Amino acid sequence: MASALITLTTAGTGTGPFDLYSDIGGYASPFESGVDKSSLVSGYVSNLVPNGTTVIRVQSTSLQCTNYVDISVTGITTTTTTTTTTTTAAPTNSSLKNNSGTSISGTFVFSVKIGSGSFSTFFSVSTTIAPGATYNFFQSYYPGSFQTTGNTFRVQVFSSSGITSSNYIRMFAGSVSNIGFFSGTNPATAETFSSGNQFAITIEYY
Secondary structure: OEEEEEEEEEEOOOOOOEEEEEHHHOOOOOOEEEEOHHHHHHOEEEEEEOOOOOEEEEEEOOOOOOOEEEEEOOOOOOOOOEEEEEEEEOOOOEEEEEOOOOOEEEEEEEEEEOOOOOEEEEEEEEEEEOOOOEEEEOOOOOOOOOOOOOEEEEEEEEEEEOOOOOOEEEEOOOOOOOOEEOEOOOOEEEEEEEOOOOOOEEEEEO
């Protein structure tokens, strides 16, 4: 095992405690659990980092926020190596989880149609989401106090890669929405209708 000093410059409201993961284990299980926020903000030394680690994932286990940050590190090869890094865990209130076995990438545009109105974009980003990974983001257009019941949520992916017409999206936070299959290529587009309150915009991709 190796040692690493991990410091969060700030931690978003509702985050913590945190679990620490290594890319060596594919982030399957933490090498250290229950690290409190104050320790990470002041600088936390872990002596349990697996040798050969190149990325440390710091993930909040709070019910209010399960956001994580992946920290690239170098030099962890022996038990005598020490690595110092500083990062910030940003607040999040929405997410897209990739439940497929393929990486997906492109410019993701998230929109909502309230009732019979027109679609309005509430977030967009260009990124790649690995199989099993979750992209967490913060958006203020559609706060958690709004009712999602009766609204249609749309995901468009411009210059998409890894997305076909057999892939689809659903929402699961609270009640289950309908299945929305992707169509088109640029953008690849899928829509899901929320017949119940979702509590949060947590979209899952299959």
